[in-house]
Amino acid sequence: MQLPWNRKESELEREVRYHLEALAEGFERQGLSPAEAMLRARREFGGVELYKEQCRDERRWQPLAQLWQDLSFGARMMRKAPAVTASAVLSLALGIGATTAILSLMDAVLWRTLAVPQPEQLTEILWQSKGRPEGIYQNSNGSMYRDGAIHVADFFSRSAFDAFRTRLQRANVAAHLNPDDVSTSYAGVTSVARLRAVTGNFFAMLQVQPMAGRLLQPADDRAEAPLTVVVTHTFWGTNLRSDARAVGRVLRINNRSYTIAGVLPPRFGGIAAGDSTDLYTTIEHAPAVLEPDSSERKGASDPMTWYLQLLARRAPDVAPEALAPEMDALFRGTWAAQPKNVESAPAIRLQEASGGIGSLRRDFGNPLAMLLVLVGFVLLTACANIMNLMLARADSRRREVALRVSLGCSRARLMRQFFTESALLAALGGVLSIGVAYATANFAVTLMPGDLRLNIDVDLRVILATLAVTAVTTLAFGLYPAWRAVHLDAAPALKEGSGASGGVRHTWIAPGKIMVLAQVAFSVLLVAAGAAFTAHLRKIVTSDTGFERTRILMFDLRPGESGYHEEKLRQFYIQLEQRLREVPGVESTGLARIRPMKGGGYWDDIRIAGHPKPVSTAVNLVTSGYFDALGVKVIAGRAFTRQDVLSQAKVAVVSEDFGKELGRSPLGLTFQMDGKPIEIVGVAARARYSRLTAQPNVLYLPHTLNHDTTTVLVRTSIPPLQVMGGVRKLVADLDANLPIVKAVTMQEQIATTLRRERLFAWLCGAFGVLALVLCMVGLYGVMAYATSRRRQEIGIRMALGASPGRLLRQVIREGVGVAMAGCVIGTPMAWWAARRYVDYKRLGMEPLDPVIVAWAAGALAISALLAVLGPAIRAASSDPIQALREG
Numbered sequence: 100m101q102l103p104w105n106r107k108e109s110e111l112e113r114e115v116r117y118h119l120e121a122l123a124e125g126f127e128r129q130g131l132s133p134a135e136a137m138l139r140a141r142r143e144f145g146g147v148e149l150y151k152e153q154c155r156d157e158r159r160w161q162p163l164a165q166l167w168q169d170l171s172f173g174a175r176m177m178r179k180a181p182a183v184t185a186s187a188v189l190s191l192a193l194g195i196g197a198t199t200a201i202l203s204l205m206d207a208v209l210w211r212t213l214a215v216p217q218p219e220q221l222t223e224i225l226w227q228s229k230g231r232p233e234g235i236y237q238n239s240n241g242s243m244y245r246d247g248a249i250h251v252a253d254f255f256s257r258s259a260f261d262a263f264r265t266r267l268q269r270a271n272v273a274a275h276l277n278p279d280d281v282s283t284s285y286a287g288v289t290s291v292a293r294l295r296a297v298t299g300n301f302f303a304m305l306q307v308q309p310m311a312g313r314l315l316q317p318a319d320d321r322a323e324a325p326l327t328v329v330v331t332h333t334f335w336g337t338n339l340r341s342d343a344r345a346v347g348r349v350l351r352i353n354n355r356s357y358t359i360a361g362v363l364p365p366r367f368g369g370i371a372a373g374d375s376t377d378l379y380t381t382i383e384h385a386p387a388v389l390e391p392d393s394s395e396r397k398g399a400s401d402p403m404t405w406y407l408q409l410l411a412r413r414a415p416d417v418a419p420e421a422l423a424p425e426m427d428a429l430f431r432g433t434w435a436a437q438p439k440n441v442e443s444a445p446a447i448r449l450q451e452a453s454g455g456i457g458s459l460r461r462d463f464g465n466p467l468a469m470l471l472v473l474v475g476f477v478l479l480t481a482c483a484n485i486m487n488l489m490l491a492r493a494d495s496r497r498r499e500v501a502l503r504v505s506l507g508c509s510r511a512r513l514m515r516q517f518f519t520e521s522a523l524l525a526a527l528g529g530v531l532s533i534g535v536a537y538a539t540a541n542f543a544v545t546l547m548p549g550d551l552r553l554n555i556d557v558d559l560r561v562i563l564a565t566l567a568v569t570a571v572t573t574l575a576f577g578l579y580p581a582w583r584a585v586h587l588d589a590a591p592a593l594k595e596g597s598g599a600s601g602g603v604r605h606t607w608i609a610p611g612k613i614m615v616l617a618q619v620a621f622s623v624l625l626v627a628a629g630a631a632f633t634a635h636l637r638k639i640v641t642s643d644t645g646f647e648r649t650r651i652l653m654f655d656l657r658p659g660e661s662g663y664h665e666e667k668l669r670q671f672y673i674q675l676e677q678r679l680r681e682v683p684g685v686e687s688t689g690l691a692r693i694r695p696m697k698g699g700g701y702w703d704d705i706r707i708a709g710h711p712k713p714v715s716t717a718v719n720l721v722t723s724g725y726f727d728a729l730g731v732k733v734i735a736g737r738a739f740t741r742q743d744v745l746s747q748a749k750v751a752v753v754s755e756d757f758g759k760e761l762g763r764s765p766l767g768l769t770f771q772m773d774g775k776p777i778e779i780v781g782v783a784a785r786a787r788y789s790r791l792t793a794q795p796n797v798l799y800l801p802h803t804l805n806h807d808t809t810t811v812l813v814r815t816s817i818p819p820l821q822v823m824g825g826v827r828k829l830v831a832d833l834d835a836n837l838p839i840v841k842a843v844t845m846q847e848q849i850a851t852t853l854r855r856e857r858l859f860a861w862l863c864g865a866f867g868v869l870a871l872v873l874c875m876v877g878l879y880g881v882m883a884y885a886t887s888r889r890r891q892e893i894g895i896r897m898a899l900g901a902s903p904g905r906l907l908r909q910v911i912r913e914g915v916g917v918a919m920a921g922c923v924i925g926t927p928m929a930w931w932a933a934r935r936y937v938d939y940k941r942l943g944m945e946p947l948d949p950v951i952v953a954w955a956a957g958a959l960a961i962s963a964l965l966a967v968l969g970p971a972i973r974a975a976s977s978d979p980i981q982a983l984r985e986g
Contacts, residue, residue, distance in 0.1 A: 118144060119137065119140050119141065119144055119147075120140075123137045123139075123140040124136070126139050126140060169520075170523060173516070173519050173523045174523065176492075177520070177523065177524070180492065182883065183491075183884065184524070186484070186488060186877070186879075186880040187484075187485045187489075187524045187528070188524060189528075189531075190485055190873050190876060190877070191481060191485065191525060191527075191528025191529070191531075191532065191569075191572060192529075192531035192532045193532075193535060193869055193873065194482070194528075194532075194572070195481075195536075195565065195568050195569055196531070196533070196534070196536040197474045197866065198474050198477070199533070199561065199564055199565045199568060200474075200536040200543065201467065201474045202561070202564045202568075203537075203540045203555055203561050203564070204540055204543055204553075205467050205468075205471060206560060206564075207373070207553045208372050208373070208459055208460060208463050208464070208467060208553070209372075209454065209460055209464055210454065211372065211454060212453045213368075213452075213453065214364075214367050214368055217306070217412075217415070218452075218454075219451075220415065221305075221413075221451075221452040222270070222411045222412075222419055222422070222449050223409070223410055223411075223449070223451075223452040223456045224253075224263070224272070224410070224426070224447065224448075224449060225251055225448040225449070225450055226255070226430070226447055227250065227252075227445060227446055228250050228445035229248065241253050241254025241277070241405065241407075242254075242458060244458070244461065252405075253409075254405040254406055255274075255405050255406075255407050256406075259405075259429075259430055260272065260407050262430070262432065262433050263411070263426060263429060263430075264298075266429055267422075267425065267429070269414045269425075270411045270412065270413050270422055270426075271300065271303070271304045272410070273298050273301040273303075273304040273409070273410055274297065274298045274382065274408065274410075275295055275296065275297040275298070275370070275382075275408050275410065276295065276382060276385065276406070276408065277295070277408070278293040278294060278295040278375065279293070279294055280292070280293060280840060280841070281293075281352050281353050281378070282352070282353055282354075282838055283338065283350060283351060283352055283378070284351035285338065285339055285348075285349075285350050286339075286340075288338070290338050292334060292378055293376050293377045293378070294328075294376070294377065294379070294380060295369075295376040296379075296380055296381065296384075296385035297380075297381065297382065298317075298320055298381065298382055299315050299319050299320030299381055300316075300320075301315060301379070302314040302315055302329075303316070304410070304411070304412050305370070305412070306412070307364070307367055309329075309362060310361075310362045310363060311343075311345075311361055311362040312346035312359070312362060313360050313361045314329055314361050314363070315327065315360065315379060315381055319360075319381050319384075320383050321383060324381075324384075325358055326357040326358065327358050327360045327380065327381070328358070328359055328360065328379065328380045329360055329362070329363060329378070329379040329380070330345070330350070330359060330363070330377065330378055331362075331363045331377050331379075332362060332363055332364060332365040332367070333377065339359075346360070346362065350378075352378070352380075353661070354661060357380065363379075370410060370455055370456055371456050372454060372455050372459050372460065372553065373547070373551030373552055373553045374457075374552065375552045382407075419449040422449065426447045427446055427447040430445075462855055463858075466855060466858065469859075469937070470859070470863070473625060473863060473866050474866060476621045476624060476866075476870070477625060478568070479575075479617070480618050480621045480622055480873050480874065481572070481873055483576075483614045483617045483618040483621070484614075484618055484873050484876065484877030485524070485576040486576040486579065486580060487615060487877055487880075487881050488880050489576060489580035490579075490580050490583065490614070491884045491888075492580075492884070493517065493580050493581075493583060493584035494888075495884075496584065497584075500584055504585075510585040510586065513584070513585040514585045517580065518573075518578065518581040520577075521576060521578075521580070521581065522577065525570075525576075525577070526569070528572075529565055529566070529568075529569035532565060533565060536565065539862075541555055542861075543861075543862060546857050546861055547858060615878065615917045615921060616917060616920055616924060617921070618873070618877055618878075618921065619874055619917075619918050619922055619924075619925060619959055620922075620925030621870065622871060622873070622921075622925065622959055623928070623929050623955050623956050623959055624925060624928060624929040624932060625867045625869075625870035626867040626868075626870060626871055626955035626958055626959060627933070627947070627951055627952045627954075628866070628867060628929075628933075629863040629864040629866060629868065630864075630951045630954060631933070631944075631947050631948070631951050632856075632859050632863040632944075633863070633864045634948075634951060635856070635860065635945075636853070636859075639792060639853065639856060640849075640853070644787045644791065644849075645785050646787070646845075647729065647814060648846055649846065650814055650815045650816070650818075651728070651730075651813070651814055651815075651819060651845035652813040652820070652822065652823065652826070652843075652845075653694060653695070653811065653812055653813070653841075653842070653843055654810070654811055654826070654839045654841060655694070655840040655841050656675070656808070656809060656811060656840070657808045657837075657838075657840060658672075659806070659807015659808060661834065661836055661837050663807070664805075664807075668806075668807070669804040671834075672722075672802075672804045673804065675690075675811070675829075675830075675833060676689070676690060676722060676811075678829055679813060679829060682813075682822055682825040682826060682829055683822070683825055684816055684817040684821060685813055685814070685816075685825075686816050687724055687728045687813075688724050688811065688812065688813050689721060689722050689724035689728035689729065689811075689812045690721065690804075690809050690810065690812070691720065691721045691722075691725055691809070691810045692719060692720035692802060692803075693718075693719045693720070693789075693810070694848070695789075695810075695848070696787065696788075696789065696791075696849050696851075697848075697852075698852045699789055700717050700718070701717065701719075702715065702716065702717050702718065702795070703715075703718050703772075705770045705798060706771065707765075707768050707769075707770050709768075710761055714757060714760055714796060715795070716757060716795065716797060716798045717788045717789065717796065717797045718797075718798045718799075718800065719788070719797065719798075719799055719800070720799075720800050720802045721739070721799050721800075721801070721802055722801075722802045722804075723739040723743065723744055725739075726738045726739075726783065728812040728813065728814045729812055730814065731783050731784060732783065732784040733783050733784070734755060734782055734783065734784050735764070735766060735781065735782035736752070736780050737780055738752060739752065739781075739799075739801050744801045744802055744804065747803060748801060749776060749777045749778065750779075751770075751777050751778070751779050751780065751781075751798055751799060752779070752782070752799040753779055753782060753783070753797065753798055754782070754783050754785055754798075755783070755785050756785055756794065756795075756796050756797075757782075757796040757798065760796060764782075765779045765782060766779060766780070767779065777800070783797070789852070790853075791853065792853075792856070819844045819845075820844065827839060867955075871959070871962050874918075874959065874962060875962050875963070875965065878914060879966040879967070882913075882914045882966070882967045882970040882971070883970040883973075885970075886910060886974040893974055893977060897977075903975035903976060904975070906974055906975040907972065907974075907975040910970065910971035911964070911967055911968065913967075914963060914966070914967030915960070915963050919963070921959070922956040925956065925959070926953070926956045930949070933946070
């Protein structure tokens with residue numbers, strides 16, 4: 100058996116020998132002896148080795164020459180059928196672009212690792228418990244979520260952090276707080292920035308090196324140390340105008356002077372996907388902690404106040420499973436120091452954090468994975484669309500292929516040419532898809548929480564993903580049409596005329612029917628998914644909130660960061676609430692510790708005497724005007740009075756769901772909080788607390804008027820934003836240096852909590868519409884091509900007396916019939932897939948309504964009718980004489 104290159108050399112040797120022998124034979128006929136004839140033949144032929152080398156050179160370039168021929172021929176064929184080309188390229192661009200967009204989003208949210216050395220060593224420290232541990236207090240930092248029946252949270256006490264930091268030998272643990280908005284001023288330019296407070300060992304744990312200056316150190320994390328801040332490269336470039344002398348200068352943060360210690364490198368994007376942090380300072384020097392009466396400062400010395408979030412770097416040879424028992428023992432040790440049951444202590448839960456911390460991955464992981472599946476069906480629909488067009492075009496070239504085969508062209512050569520045409524279409528679609536991908540991805544980013552900074556820039560991975568998807572689609576729609584085009588019986592094909600006749604074969608080839616069936620079936624699934632999630636969003640948006648939506652204005656004030664504390668803070672809140680009622684257009688006002696519809700809040704477990712189990716409830720501190728301002732009705736008992744708030748009365752109002760869980764009226768019942776009995780004096784109507792998709796029990800307590808931050812609610816008699824000017828003037832009259840933060844209407848606030856649902860509904864709806872359009876474009880293209888191939892047949896039938904109406908009905912019946920068959924297949928497929936694979940509970944939605952699936956099938960049927968109507972009308976109104984002449 101010869102190797103390929105040896106076989107080529109043998110063929111070349113035989114070819115040279117053949118030419119030499121042919122020349123020598125001619126000379127022998129002229130009378131020369133065989134030896135003389137061969138000698139003269141060699142002289143005439145020239146250098147044999149030179150000829151061989153020239154042949155080898157030509158052979159090396161032959162594949163490229165053939166490729167260029169195939170590309171040129173493919174380009175000519177594309178120009179010859181511009182409608183088919185445009186349909187194919189547009190379908191590919193939309194399908195590949197949408198797929199690449201979702202891959203880009205998944206990369207930014209789920210797959211991209213932090214820009215730090217050895218990110219795989221990073222671990223987020225959490226705790227888990229069957230119920231909320233009794234006696235702990237969580238301030239505004241940190242978050243808790245449910246994993247089935249388990250509570251999981253990311254906030255710890257200072258004593259727990261100190262135990263981990265000083266006694267863990269195989270991990271370096273650092274702490275941080277949630278980033279918060281602060282006002283900054285540098286060189287006369289003011290701005291709002293996001294500041295994250297961290298411990299002094301934070302950057303050493305991450306192993307990040309500064310671009311300029313130095314980063315925070317443990318020595319900075321002392322109360323007596325100078326106020327120090329580290330800025331990100333983005334903040335340095337935008338807010339500090341890339342000032343090379345910024346290090347060592349003063350940056351004013353909330354009216355305090357911080358020295359800029361250093362600038363972080365450009366690649367460092369924080370510790371979470373979409374991290375929007377601009378500034379870093381130590382926890383001891385965080386603006387809120389510096390206030391003498393802030394909950395953050397009190398929390399530093401109270402072992403039952405849990406407010407620190409922890410991130411650790413494990414030693415290279417230590418697995419999380421090996422570290423967890425040691426950390427669990429230390430954690431239980433800090434719990435045992437309190438007068439609590441050690442058995443009720445929560446357990447440590449370690450979570451891999453190479454891609455960062457936070458809830459973004461948890462909230463968007465499953466939706467993005469489902470979107471990837473849906474967009475995969477969009478791509479399959481596009482491939483089915485193009486394959487059908489390619490099959491129809493290959494069918495029209497049967498005679499050409501048969502002629503070339505008869506003339507000696509190999510089938511492999513022809514198949515390569517057809518596949519090159521498909522690759523050319525895919526390349527054009529792939530180039531256009533990059534623009535579609537980034538337009539789609541950036542649109543999706545706008546639907547995500549506004550404080551995220553997701554990087555969707557062009558990078559090598561996105562380009563490689565686009566190339567990979569393009570290659571897969573080329574194989575998906577290009578191979579079979581190419582194979583089918585060249586594997587035909589040449590003799591019957593040569594007998595066919597250039598015009599088409601006989602109808603059915605030219606209208607629908609069997610694989611074409613299968614492709615249309617698949618295309619319509621996939622489209623039913625996609626349209627049903629888009630309609631279902633859009634209906635789900637609409638249901639959420641129009642659900643009863645239990646309070647007024649349209650005439651509520653909310654904003655935050657942070658007097659604690661401007662030097663207010665103790666009695667001065669209390670008097671400021673009292674005066675603010677009283678004077679706000681005097682602003683024109685204001686009906687009522689109230690204060691709340693937790694902003695309604697914030698997306699998070701504070702939860703506690705309340706034990707009611709005589710009730711066996713604690714009642715899990717959301718908690719809010721409100722003033723007497725809160726219920727009127729928000730429009731929440733008190734349906735039993737009474738609301739808070741002004742005196743309740745001023746005297747800090749030990750009373751409470753609960754939501755009606757609270758009473759339903761108890762199984763009796765809660766009025767007059769008492770419970771313990773901080774060792775003091777509190778009496779329930781009122782029952783409020785059901786009202787949403789943190790988001791429209793959740794309805795927890797709610798416990799309202801009188802506002803203590805001593806918190807450094809509060810939310811102000813204003814109910815207006817005119818459009819809310821029209822009173823904003825009067826509100827700003829009033830706050831400026833009270834304190835010109837006190838900024839109004841996060842001023843929004845209630846409708847805007849609600850919208851921020853529906854980012855995930857809105858993203859899912861918009862993209863699923865867009866994919867459904869895209870599938871509908873692709874289906875219409877594909878069906879239109881195939882029907883237009885099929886009717887154009889039947890011009891001669893149509894002309895003959897019209898000449899023989901067939902009416903235009905009959906021809907119109909026949910063409911419509913052919914197109915819509917196949918589409919209806921696809922609907923029949925797609926409807927149960929969509930129903931089965933939705934029931935089998937969609938986790939409705941996690942998505943917070945009801946199972947798929949059969950009406951929606953039927954509606955999707957109906958929409959596809961109507962779209963199919965519209966798609967075939969144009970080609971049908973054109974066929975029915977054609978001139979029979981002209982058709983016969985062109986046939």
